[in-house]
Structures are given as structure tokens and as C-alpha cells.
Amino acid sequence: MSSPKPTLREIKIFTPVGQMGQGFDEAIFWDTLGAGVDAIILDGGSTDSGPARLALGKTNVPKEGLVRDLELLTKGCHLYNVPVLVGSAGGDGENAFVDACAKIVAECIQKNGYRPMQVIKIYSEIPKEHILQKMRDGLVIPCGGAVPELLESDIESATRVVAQMGLEPFAKAMHENPRFDIIIGGRAYDPSPYAAFCLHKGFEDMGLNYAMGKLMECGAQCSIPKSRESLAVMRHDSFDFIPLDPRSRCTVTSVASHFLYEKTRPDILAGPGGKLYLDDTQFEQLDDRVVRVRGAKFVQEAEGQYTVKLEGARVIGYQSIFLGAIRDPILISQIDNWVEWIHAQVKERAPGFDYEVKIHKYGIDGVMGPLEPDNTVGKEVFIVGQVKAATQAQADQIASLTKFGFTHAPYTGQLATAGNFAWPISPCEISIGPLSEFCVYHIMQKADPIGLFPIIVEHVAGSNTFIQDGPLTAKTKPTLVFTPPRNTKKYPLEPEPAEGSCYLGDVASVLRSKNSGPYELTFDVMFNNKDIYERVKESGVLSQQTVAKMYNINDKDVLACLFWDPAMAFKATIKRPQVSGGFGETDTHGSQQHIPLLYAKLPWGRT
Known part of the structure; x- marks a missing residue:
């Protein structure tokens, strides 16, 4: 009788950059691979830059950037036998971009004499006929209160429609092809390849898997100062998040705050197949740079009720x-x-x-x-x-x-x-x-989590004649760090101390705005000090009514408004007055809409 397969105690997942094609530090890349990792996983894009690329079939970075990053990833895969998983290839993840990235990998293998590799492609474009039938069956609904009902003309006029795949296509590809080398995925829910790889390696706590993926897909954006390269050490009861740039560090607040980033709510994150609940999440500062996370919960959708988000754009x-x-x-x-x-x-x-x-x-x-x-x-x-x-x-x-x-x-x-x-x-x-x-930003219900996403396996021939000439190192390029002039204020206006008040920007550690999808704007206000957080919370200044008044909108257009204790944060989400990237746009990214909150006046006398 054979003994049961041993269970790994931990795995290490490396993300060299939050968006493939933007480049990363080669010295950190090779040093990290040399120290040993179990997978390289990274995201390829999103809808942040507006509808044009999805409508026009343009990648979110120049081809040269994709070639540079993919050549390094392929070389790392060859030399260290470490698998690579990519989601949302080329930006919007359309089929042509999946093919283009796989072609770059194949050309790299053959040009450099790498070993033969198994390259898997996963497509995410959804036939319009399928969406039309689902809509006629009443199984397509808006993704949020700001999104209009879908019309047949919206589907027909879209250049293409992609769906955000969950972990299932990645998991199926790995299960059926355990000796795979590189997976190039189409449009994916950002944490999906991370969660799928963890599950593939026997880590079954999907709350932790998805929470880790949510942090890692942006690289080390939650570090201070923001950086690119990150490492997650995954265990069965927790994971550690580590920024790899030695000049960056993570804090409990900076990590917890990232769960608010570009999401409608901080406590419940909806994705394909279920929801991630974060109210019981715990954050522990291990040292001055590393944070441990535990306690996130994932609740699956009922059998047969699987949902995916559709994205489509058109030329007008x-x-x-x-x-x-x-x-x-x-x-x-x-x-x-x-x-x-x-x-x-x-x-x-x-x-x-x-x-x-x-x-x-x-x-x-x-x-x-x-x-x-x-x-x-x-x-x-x-x-x-x-x-x-x-x-x-x-x-x-x-x-x-x-x-x-x-x-x-x-x-x-x-x-x-x-x-x-x-x-x-x-x-x-x-x-x-x-x-x-x-024109399409909707939820398709009762979806097939695997059948919608075709999987193609390619066996790329390679001569395996490559010989590494010299050590795998690269000179680290110095990163410019902004040093503010001395004796400058945080922003031009400050209240008179005698007034017994201050601005919200005076006491917040983070105060930002961002798109939460194309139809919503979301605001995050975070604090480093629990006493300050509680004083702001108890002041009553931040509420649905005050947010509506600050932004000249109706109360009903404030879609979410709440305090979230795990990150000592306030979150508000409003209906976007202009759909991201449409005609008349003033701030496609939505990142400069936070100023009214910056100047929200708080009673702040001595305590």
C-alpha cells in the first residue's frame, strides 16, 4: 500500500511586478529565483485605463515591454524549472493577446536554445450568441448599482466581450498537465492564478488563497514606499507578505489598506464563484518589513449558481x-x-x-x-x-x-x-x-466556470543547448526617491489652531480615490493611530450624507459608506458621474477625486 502524498508546509510565490510589461529589477529577480521559489505569478492588466484598448484591440503596454518581461520570465523558468502563471495577458486578456504572448515565449525558447517547454493558453472571449441567450433567459445583471441594464444592442456593438475567469480553468490546466512550464491566461479575476496554484499544491483554505492573491497581484504596491517585487510565503493557516526591494517595508496598516484598493467595499470582495469576507482578518507585524495575514474567509456560491463578470467596449x-x-x-x-x-x-x-x-x-x-x-x-x-x-x-x-x-x-x-x-x-x-x-460590465449567472474558457496545450520544441555565460546577476539601477523641500506644508491650507479643528488630511495616513470598475469611484481614508481613528469615527463627520454633500450628489448615489476596523479605515463609494474613459472624461483613473475629503473639517480640540 502506497503512503499518502506528503503535504507541503509552505510554498513561496514570487511576483516581480504588478503589471507585466512594465519592467522589474533584474538583480532582485535573479536573487529571488536563486534563493528558491515555487512559482512566478503575475497579472497582465485591467480596465483601469479606460475602454479604448478593449474596444480597439490594443495592448496596455508596448510590445517591446511584453517581450522584455516575457524573455526574462522564460529564462527564469528554463534555468530554475519554476512555473510561470500570467493572468489578463496583454491588458484586457483577449484571445489575440494570449496567442501573442505565447508566441513571444515560443520564439524565446527556440532563439535561445532553452529546453522544450509545455506552454498552456487559456482563452476568455465569450461568444456574443452565448451572452445574448443568457440575457434572454434573465441571467445577466448589472455589476453594481451604477451600471445600466444590458441591451442586445450593447452586446452586438461591442468589439469583443471577455469574462473574468476564476481559479477553475487554471486549476484544470495544472491538474491535467502537472509538468506544465508556463500558463498564459486571458482575462482573469486578478487573484485567480494565485488561488489556483495554492490549491494545486494542496493549500485548501480559499480565504487565505484569495486574500494572498489580492495583495500580490499588484506587486508590492502596499509597501512603503510603493515598490514592484513581492514574495508571499504561504502556509495552511496564514501567509507572510514581503516586499523584496530592500528600501521598502510593509506595515499592518499598509497591508490591510490594500484590501480597500479599487473595491466598492473593504469587508466583502466579490469574485467568480463566491465572496471573500475580511471582517475577521488579522494582521501581525513580524518585523519592520514583513506582515503576516490570517483569518480571511471565502464563501462559495451555491451549486449551479456560479457567476462571472463580463467586460465589453465599442467604438462610438x-x-x-x-x-x-x-x-x-x-x-x-x-x-x-x-x-x-x-x-x-x-x-x-x-x-x-x-x-x-x-x-x-x-x-x-x-x-x-x-x-x-x-x-x-x-x-x-x-x-x-x-x-x-x-x-x-x-x-x-x-x-x-x-x-x-x-x-x-x-x-x-x-x-x-x-x-x-x-x-x-x-x-x-x-x-x-x-x-x-x-458597453458591457455585467454579471452572467449560472455560468460554466470551465467550459467558457478553452484550454490549449502547446509543446514548444527547444534544443536545450543554452549555456549560461557568467553569473545570473544584474546591476541594480538606483531608484529616484522624492525628497520634499524642508519646511513645506502637507498642502497649502491649514486651519488656525485656535479654531479647535483640523482637516481630515492632517490626521489621515492615506487618503485616496480610485476607480472601482468603470462605473464607480471609491474613496479610502486610513489612520496609523487607533485613538485618532476612533476620534474621527465618533465625530460623525464622515457619513453618507456628508459624502453626498461634499461631492454635489444625491444620497442614493453614495453606494457604500462605512468604517472598517481591521484597517482603521473609512470607505465610501459613489456612482461615477462619467463612465471611465468615455467622451467628456476628466480623470480616467479616478485618482484625483479625493480633495473634498482632504479638506473635511474635524473638531479637534485638546483631549
Whole structure:
């Protein structure tokens, strides 16, 4: 009778960078592989950069970046026999990008004389006919309260639709091909390849597996200062998170806070096949750089109720832009009425076709748009004119007319009659090309977690003649660290101490905004000190009503608003006034929307 297969006590998972193609430190890469790891796992992208790449079939990084990273990953796989798993290849994870990345790997093997390798491709594009049938069966719902109901025209007009695969396709690929070398996955829920590899190695606590993957997929972004390379030491009851750049460290707060990052809620993270519950998660500072995590719980969806998120985008026309600035205070004092007059003039002169023009006034309301609570006018205003039309020629024509208006339109009290508009680029009007928007961001219910995602196994021939010439080291390039000037304030305005108050930004350790998918904006406020956290919590200043008031929105558009004790954090999520990356966008990433919270006034007398 054979003895049972021994259970590993721990495994080490290495992530060299949070987004494949952005590069990583080669010295850290080779040193880490030399010390021994069980897998290299990394993410390839997301929808953070808007809909254009998904709609137009463009990778999120130049091909040269993908080649550079994949060549190093393949070399590491060859020399150390360490498996590599990649999710969301090329950015949006479409089938063509999976094929392109697998081709780069194959060419690298053959060009360099590496050993033969087993390369697995997992596709994630979903046939439109399948989605249409699911929708007709009532099994497609919006992903969150800010997303509209799906229409058949949305599906049909999408260039392509991908689904975020869960761990199941990765697990199936590894189970059926235990001697695999590299897996190139299409669009994936970011933690999926991490959770799948842990399960494959006998680590069955899915709460820990997914929690570890949630941290690792961004590299060492939760380190201080933010860095790229990270290592997770996975055990059956906990895992350790380690930033590998020696200049970075992790704290309990920095690690706990990452569970809030770009998510609607901090306590419940929904993904394919279930939800990750984090209320009982515990964080332990092991030393000045390493944090141990335990206690996360994963609850699977009921049998037959598996869900996946669909993502699709389409082209809705063409766009042109023009850029410049206005410095004249006489004009700036009447700029809103003046811009409206230019719109009227362009409409009168334009040929008879449909178009739209958006004028972004950076310096007044450009970054935050309708969410902006402070329309104070500065000494100069940067203008971005954006034009949308059915063809590029039409967009160019309207951009030219509008820019001419900005240059020569008169205004009350005008002294500077030579021109109104300073532009840095010539020609000022710039043809941008196709304009895209998200049209599918929905949950498909009763989905097949494996059948939707075809798995292709390729046996790549290699001569195995490669000889390493010299040690596997690379000179570490010095990283520039920003050193602020002395005697500077955290931000320009501070309250008078006599007022017995302070700004939220004075006491927070992290205060940020970010997209939570294309339809939501989420805000995170964190504190390093429990007493400060409790004082802010008890003040009542942060609530659904105050968030709504700060951002000029209705209470119902505040989709989540809560304090989360494990990270000593406050979280609020609101409906996005403009779907990420669509026409009229002012902040695609959503990372500059936090300023009203920065200036939230707290009662802060002596205690």
C-alpha cells in the first residue's frame, strides 16, 4: 500500500511586478529565483485605463515591454524549472493577446536554445450568441448599482466581450498537465492564478488563497514606499507578505489598506464563484518589513449558481482635441459665458452633421467636473477641447472651428486683441482616432466556470543547448526617491489652531480615490493611530450624507459608506458621474477625486 502524498508546509510565490510589461529589477529577480521559489505569478492588466484598448484591440503596454518581461520570465523558468502563471495577458486578456504572448515565449525558447517547454493558453472571449441567450433567459445583471441594464444592442456593438475567469480553468490546466512550464491566461479575476496554484499544491483554505492573491497581484504596491517585487510565503493557516526591494517595508496598516484598493467595499470582495469576507482578518507585524495575514474567509456560491463578470467596449465615433491655456484675467473672469458664446458661433457655422464638444477647464473644474465643490479661479486656466463626430474629418473640422473661436473670439473689456489662446503644440488640432466607451460590465449567472474558457496545450520544441555565460546577476539601477523641500506644508491650507479643528488630511495616513470598475469611484481614508481613528469615527463627520454633500450628489448615489476596523479605515463609494474613459472624461483613473475629503473639517480640540 502506497503512503499518502506528503503535504507541503509552505510554498513561496514570487511576483516581480504588478503589471507585466512594465519592467522589474533584474538583480532582485535573479536573487529571488536563486534563493528558491515555487512559482512566478503575475497579472497582465485591467480596465483601469479606460475602454479604448478593449474596444480597439490594443495592448496596455508596448510590445517591446511584453517581450522584455516575457524573455526574462522564460529564462527564469528554463534555468530554475519554476512555473510561470500570467493572468489578463496583454491588458484586457483577449484571445489575440494570449496567442501573442505565447508566441513571444515560443520564439524565446527556440532563439535561445532553452529546453522544450509545455506552454498552456487559456482563452476568455465569450461568444456574443452565448451572452445574448443568457440575457434572454434573465441571467445577466448589472455589476453594481451604477451600471445600466444590458441591451442586445450593447452586446452586438461591442468589439469583443471577455469574462473574468476564476481559479477553475487554471486549476484544470495544472491538474491535467502537472509538468506544465508556463500558463498564459486571458482575462482573469486578478487573484485567480494565485488561488489556483495554492490549491494545486494542496493549500485548501480559499480565504487565505484569495486574500494572498489580492495583495500580490499588484506587486508590492502596499509597501512603503510603493515598490514592484513581492514574495508571499504561504502556509495552511496564514501567509507572510514581503516586499523584496530592500528600501521598502510593509506595515499592518499598509497591508490591510490594500484590501480597500479599487473595491466598492473593504469587508466583502466579490469574485467568480463566491465572496471573500475580511471582517475577521488579522494582521501581525513580524518585523519592520514583513506582515503576516490570517483569518480571511471565502464563501462559495451555491451549486449551479456560479457567476462571472463580463467586460465589453465599442467604438462610438471619432475624436479630435486641442490644448492650450488662457492667462488674461479679464477673460478668465467671464470664461463660462465666453465659452458658451463660442459654442453658439461654432454651431452657426458648422456644416449639417451631428457632433459634440466638451471644454475642460483645468484650473477651475477640469479634474473633478460636476463633482467639483470649489470653482475658485486661479491666475491661468488650461483648456482641453474635445470633439466627437461620426468621422475623423468631421471631428477635425469642428475642432478647427472651436479652436479658432478660442483664439479670436471677442470678450467684454478686451485689451489683448492679438489673440486669446496660448497653445504649446503645432498644429494645435490633433486627430485622436476612434472614440470608445464601455458597453458591457455585467454579471452572467449560472455560468460554466470551465467550459467558457478553452484550454490549449502547446509543446514548444527547444534544443536545450543554452549555456549560461557568467553569473545570473544584474546591476541594480538606483531608484529616484522624492525628497520634499524642508519646511513645506502637507498642502497649502491649514486651519488656525485656535479654531479647535483640523482637516481630515492632517490626521489621515492615506487618503485616496480610485476607480472601482468603470462605473464607480471609491474613496479610502486610513489612520496609523487607533485613538485618532476612533476620534474621527465618533465625530460623525464622515457619513453618507456628508459624502453626498461634499461631492454635489444625491444620497442614493453614495453606494457604500462605512468604517472598517481591521484597517482603521473609512470607505465610501459613489456612482461615477462619467463612465471611465468615455467622451467628456476628466480623470480616467479616478485618482484625483479625493480633495473634498482632504479638506473635511474635524473638531479637534485638546483631549
